[in-house]
Structures are given as structure tokens and as C-alpha cells.
């Protein structure tokens with residue numbers, strides 16, 4: 001079959017795609033971290049860009065989160081958040097990305113005295129510029145930090161009130177184990193009543209029960225990660241029947257030791273089980289690769305076919321929060337690309 005001999009890098013490079021799982025604070029490259037530290041008169045506990053990169057050796061999610069929250073401390077002004085967003089969209093554009101739904105963690109900033117409006121206005125300005133310059137559409141998803149309490153999440157939803165017409169949904173991130181989705185049932189209900197869509201990280205390190213809870217108690221529209229769902233056959237069947245989108249992050253899974261080796265990554269099994277998986281970069285500045293690097297690494301690791309890759313690209317649009325008309329346009333682009341590609 002021609003499938004076995006296709007040029008993987010070339011096919012992935014031009015494939016139209018959307019990114020649905022990207023923490024904008026996790027796209028802060030060490031170079032920009034240094035520049036913002038200098039701009040804002042902050043002294044970093046690292047001597048060089050190389051020293052920062054050398055510190056990015058994690059054995060679990062918490063190891064990463066500790067350094068990720070520390071890094072975000074250089075973000076102070078609206079311009080900083082704008083520059084952060086534009087740096088990400090420049091990478092996404094280079095990767096053939098057409099659309100992104102980006103997470104931000106307002107509590108990481110408001111808890112150190114940065115107003116919600118500074119964060120949101122900066123990110124929204126970067127998103128508008130990416131649309132103008134690259135034709136990349138994007139949406140903003142407000143994540144609650146699950147290691148903090150329900151009251152803090154409600155306060156964040158209140159701070160977001162003036163922005164709710166420019167925020168598409170809410171999410172749930174940070175330390176998973178010990179902080180089950182049910183802890184945030186009421187705040188997710190309140191978010192839903194305000195017209196927001198809902199996603200949650202579940203089954204990255206946490207057990208399948210957390211995925212059930214995200215479905216049944218938070219009533220999410222997507223599951224972020226979801227890897228550990230495969231331990232539960234009834235859950236897997238439910239996710240497939242419901243056509244629930246999973247936003248899977250291969251290089252993140254490798255760096256945070258959710259998988260020991262890329263050849264053991266569950267993505268191929270997910271697709272073969274009929275799960276609606278997508279490929280995403282999560283925190284690309286920390287995990288060693290942007291969107292296309294994730295596609296290529298997992299495709300090589302588990303042997304994805306060209307048809308699998310086209311399915312993943314389609315899933316990224318049908319699993320997005322774009323309206324039907326925009327989805328149809330993007331799907332037509334995928335079909336046209338796939339039909340025309342020969343390599």
C-alpha cells in the first residue's frame with residue numbers, strides 16, 4: 001500500500017488542523033521568559049536559557065506544574081500576554097494550524113496581583129492579531145485550578161463576567177489526583193447557565209472514575225487527555241457512543257511519564273476503538289514540541305497511517321467549538337489536501 005511509504009513529515013506539515021489543548025502559559029519559551037524578566041525587572045533563578053531547559057526534566061505532573069507556575073511569574077503586563085499569544089500563533093501558523101482553542105489560568109495571575117483584565121485583554125489582542133495576520137481563528141477557555149477551592153473558582157467566574165461574550169468555555173486543570181471533578185460541580189453548572197461550554201482534564205494521572213465524573217457531574221463537551229479511560233471498557237464504550245472528543249497530548253504524556261515510551265502511547269488504540277481522539281501540544285515550551293512535532297512523534301511511535309492522520313485532522317475540527325459552517329469549510333480543506341497530496 002502507498003500508505004506505508006508516504007512522506008510523514010511532509011504530509012503532517014501541510015495538513016490543515018486545529019489545536020484544542022494548549023495552555024497559553026505553557027507556550028512561554030525560555031527566551032521570551034528571559035526577555036520578559038528583563039523588561040519587568042525580575043530576577044529569574046536561572047543563569048541562562050540553557051539552564052532553564054536543563055531544569056525541564058519531570059517525573060510526574062506536579063514536578064512540571066511547580067516550574068510552570070514559577071515561569072508564569074514573568075508575565076505582568078497586557079503587552080506580555082499579547083506577546084505570549086502571538087509567539088504561540090506564529091508557531092501554529094508555521095505548523096499549518098488553522099484554528100486554536102487556548103486555555104488560560106487566570107488564578108495563576110490574579111493570585112499574584114495581576115488584574116483579570118490585564119490577562120484577558122492581552123490574550124484577546126494577540127488572538128485578534130493572529131486572525132488578521134495569519135487568518136487563524138481562535139477561542140479562549142478559562143481554566144479553574146483544581147488544587148484551589150470551589151470558592152476561588154466562583155470568584156474567578158465572577159471576575160470573568162465582563163468578558164463572558166469573548167470567552168467560549170471553562171476548563172479544569174492543575175494537580176489532578178485528589179481533586180476530582182465533582183469538587184467543581186456547582187461552578188461548572190453556573191458556567192453552563194452563563195452559556196459557557198465545558199471541558200475538563202481527566203484521566204491524565206487520575207483514575208477512570210474522574211472521567212465518569214467529568215461526563216456525568218460536570219457534563220463536559222470534551223475530555224482533556226482521557227488516557228486512563230482505556231482501563232475501563234464500559235467507559236471506553238460510553239465515550240465512543242457519545243462521540244466524545246479526547247484532546248490527547250503525546251509529547252506531554254512522554255515528558256510527564258504518563259507513558260514510558262512513545263511506542264506504548266494509546267493513541268492508535270483509541271482510534272481503533274472508535275474514540276474521537278485529537279493530537280495537541282499541551283505545554284509545548286516545556287514538553288519539547290509544538291503541534292506538528294506531536295503528530296510526527298506519535299505517528300512514528302505507534303505507526304499511524306495517512307488515513308489515521310487525516311482522521312485526526314478531521315476530529316480536530318469536528319471536536320472544536322467552531323460553528324457548523326466553519327467546520328464544513330475546514331473539513332473540505334482537509335479533503336482537498338488529502339486528495340492532492342502525493343509524497
Ligand code: HPA
Nearest residue numbers: 023173174175201282283
Ligand atoms: O497537562 C496538564 N495537566 C494539568 N494541568 C496542566 N496545566 C498545564 N498543563 C497541564
Ligand SMILES: [Zn+2]
Nearest residue numbers: 023173201282
Ligand atoms: Zn493540559
